[in-house]
Amino acid sequence: MSDASSAQIIVVGAGPTGLMLAAEVALAGQPCLVLERRDRPRTGSRAICLHARSMESLDLRGLAGRFADAGLPVSDFPLGPRRARIGLGRLDSDFPYLLDIPQSQIERLLLDRAVELGAQVRWSAEVTAISADAQGVTVEAAGVGTERAAFAVGCDGVRSFVRTAARLPFPGFANPGSVTLADLTLDGLPMDAAYGDMSRDGMLLVFPFADGSCRVVLYDYARGQVPVTEPVTLGEVADGLRRITGRDLGPRQMYWSARYRSESRQVPRYRSGRVLLAGDAAHSHSPAGAQGLNTGLQDSVNLGWKLAATAAGRAPDWLLDSYHAERHPVGAAVLALTGRQFRLNTARTPARRALRWAVNRLVVPLPPVQARLARDYSGLSISYPPADGQRPHPMAGQRLPRGTVAVGGAATRLYELFHAGRFVLLERAEGQADDREPRVTNVRYTGGPGLPRTVLVRPDGYVAWASDERDVQRRAAAAQAAISLWCY
Numbered sequence: 001m002s003d004a005s006s007a008q009i010i011v012v013g014a015g016p017t018g019l020m021l022a023a024e025v026a027l028a029g030q031p032c033l034v035l036e037r038r039d040r041p042r043t044g045s046r047a048i049c050l051h052a053r054s055m056e057s058l059d060l061r062g063l064a065g066r067f068a069d070a071g072l073p074v075s076d077f078p079l080g081p082r083r084a085r086i087g088l089g090r091l092d093s094d095f096p097y098l099l100d101i102p103q104s105q106i107e108r109l110l111l112d113r114a115v116e117l118g119a120q121v122r123w124s125a126e127v128t129a130i131s132a133d134a135q136g137v138t139v140e141a142a143g144v145g146t147e148r149a150a151f152a153v154g155c156d157g158v159r160s161f162v163r164t165a166a167r168l169p170f171p172g173f174a175n176p177g178s179v180t181l182a183d184l185t186l187d188g189l190p191m192d193a194a195y196g197d198m199s200r201d202g203m204l205l206v207f208p209f210a211d212g213s214c215r216v217v218l219y220d221y222a223r224g225q226v227p228v229t230e231p232v233t234l235g236e237v238a239d240g241l242r243r244i245t246g247r248d249l250g251p252r253q254m255y256w257s258a259r260y261r262s263e264s265r266q267v268p269r270y271r272s273g274r275v276l277l278a279g280d281a282a283h284s285h286s287p288a289g290a291q292g293l294n295t296g297l298q299d300s301v302n303l304g305w306k307l308a309a310t311a312a313g314r315a316p317d318w319l320l321d322s323y324h325a326e327r328h329p330v331g332a333a334v335l336a337l338t339g340r341q342f343r344l345n346t347a348r349t350p351a352r353r354a355l356r357w358a359v360n361r362l363v364v365p366l367p368p369v370q371a372r373l374a375r376d377y378s379g380l381s382i383s384y385p386p387a388d389g390q391r392p393h394p395m396a397g398q399r400l401p402r403g404t405v406a407v408g409g410a411a412t413r414l415y416e417l418f419h420a421g422r423f424v425l426l427e428r429a430e431g432q433a434d435d436r437e438p439r440v441t442n443v444r445y446t447g448g449p450g451l452p453r454t455v456l457v458r459p460d461g462y463v464a465w466a467s468d469e470r471d472v473q474r475r476a477a478a479a480q481a482a483i484s485l486w487c488y
Contacts, residue, residue, distance in 0.1 A: 007311050008033060010139050010149040012127050012162050016047070016103065017279030017296035018155030019110035019121075024304020026117035027061070027421040028459075030311050033149070034119060035141050037126035037156075041111060044256045045102035045183060047293035048207055048215045052088065053379025053399070054294045055095035057301045060418040060461045064095070066109050071101030072210040077290075077377060078196030080203050080345040084360035085196065086373045093380060094402050094415075098194070100207045100215070102183070103293065127156075130165040132274045150311040153276045153303070155296070158263060160281035166272045172265025172335075175286050175342060177224030182216045182237045182257040183209075187250030201243040203345050213253070217287060219346065220244065232257035262286045264339055266331050270324040278303060283331035288341035289377050291334045298379065299327050305421060305459040314488040318387070326384045337376060384462055387485065393466040395452060400461050403449030417443055418461060423487050425479065426455040430472070437480070439487040456482050 009025045011018045014036035025032040050058075050067060058064045075097050076085040089096050115121065122144055129140040130152055137152045154162025163170060189195055191208035198204070202224075205217040220240035234254045241249045266283045270276060279296030303323045309315035344356050363369055375381040380399065386392040404411050405426075417424045423440040430453070436442045440456070452466040454475055465482035469475040 007031065007313075008147075008149045009307055009311055010035065010137065010147060010152040011155055012139075012152060013155035013157060013279075013281070014038070014041075014107070014111070014121055014123075015155060015157065015279065015296075016106050016110060016293050017300050018153075019107060019114050020297050021153060021155060021278060021300035021304050021307075022114040022119040022121070023061075023110060023117055024300055024421065025308045026114060026119040028305050028308030030308040032114075032119040033147060034114070034121040035125040035127055035139070035144065035147075036121065036123055037142075039124045042104045042107050044258070045104045045215075046181065046258065046260075047103045047106075047290070048100055048209075049290035049293070050099040050101060050106070050297075051290065051294045051378045052091050052093040052095045052097070053382065054297050055099060056093060056399070056402075056415065056461065057298060059094065059415045060301075060459075061113075061421065062416070062419045063109070063113060067099060067101060067106070068095075070105050070109065070210070071099040072208055073097035073099055074192075074194045074208065076194060078194045078205055079341065079360060079364065080196050080205070081198045081356065081360045082196060084364055085194075086364075086377055087370055088374050088378060090371070091374055091378055091380060092401070093378070098207075098290070100194070100209055102209065102215075106293070127161055130162060130275065137274045151274045151276065151307060153278055153307070154281040155277075155279050155300075157280045158265075158284045160277065162275060163267060163277055163281050166275045166277075168267050168269060168272055168277070170265045170267050170284075172263060172284070175262045175264060176346070177219065177221070178226060178228050178259050178261045179287060180216075180218040180220060180223065180232055180237065180240065180257070180259050182218070182232060182234075182251075182254050183213060184216065184234070184237070184254035185213050185250075185252050186216070187252065188247065189214075189249055197245050198345065199244050199246070200348075202240065204241065204244045213255070216241070216251070218244070221348075226259065228259045228261055230259065232259055262342075264335055264342075266328075266335055270328055271321065276303065276307070276323065282327075283335065285334055285338040286342035288338040288345065289334075291338055291377075294379060295331060295334050298330070298382070301460045302327055309488055316485075316488060319488070322387065330382055387464070393452060393463075393468070395455065395463045395466045398463050400455075400457050400463060401449050401451075403451075405443075405445035405448040405451075407443055407445050412445075414449075415461070417441060418457075418459060421459045423459060423464070423483075424457045425483070426451060426457065427479075428453045437483055439483055454479050456486065458486070 008031035195206040278299040
């Protein structure tokens, strides 16, 4: 058995969710070991899109620039039918777009980040057994042996071994038909915008990459029942594109492809004692809306600081339980959102096709609908319930808005204050400064995007507590109470 600290965290799975979680745990100062059954980093791809809230989460850690440089921003998200799309350009975010970037590149950047911070990643380490007791978990893995840890987190996908070992059910259903994915070059479409098309023969989505190639997502009714194990050929993709669009889009140089059958499922509990689940191990959606990878990344940003504090013995009992309380409803909302779009896009009866036409041509273009859809798909609409059960400030549980404040006479972007992954107490500079609180990063500022007088912001960029109380002493006392509640 390894003599690693029993305060370490074991993450099973080195996909985007697992690597993001490892980086967050390591940033918080806890030892982290990632076990991955693959023998090397991924070279192919599956998921390809980062939405605005995922980019904001990366921005909180100073990473957004690395991803933006590697990807291609597109301003509209196609819903399926031609010209039916969600405009993202008006989002109140520094990232009003969808970033097209292959999953292999996302994982490479996150792997570099996790290793930079001290996380260990073991390849060819398939987990074969997990057991838990009151003090921790014991994990057995091929090529590694037995490891002891405070907690284990399953980030090992839809077929999660960790979920099975924890005896957690995964209710839901397989979506009808298989979907074909292909990364290739298309000569018949401009590679500066995403594209959608649909006919009685199926649906097509195209997402361009920075290198001039693109991802084709093909739901071809004629090939929907082909076993997922059958290889995808360039000829099959060309035939499907022609059937759906009625024209030759000039596909060539296919360098990666896959066929899969999506599922819509969600585990009832994200935590079972010292074993937790995140990403596809906890929830699986249809590909509609490009939500899966993004939801998993945001699971990790929510969980990492909570898990590290709990493993270190600093956190109150309720903090780790708040991971399920906050993220399970988000997963359920994503299931509902993607399910509605998938059912609408795959409708084949005349009545349902007429409904689809009415929704996409008459309802979706309405400005209020566009605004709501953009916030929902991008993740900017996500908020969390207050922790203390008290009547909260309207900002409590909301994401911190973007903006710049003046700190010590220098302009500072709000999100830059979170690179260390700590709580931040933002106080408007009014009169005499209060005593500094060592449990948080204290920031006295002037200016700012309409913030309350005092705001306590969590490491994941959501407001824990806020106050506009004018009485300085009462506001300071309330701030201390909030810090005592949240900051262990």
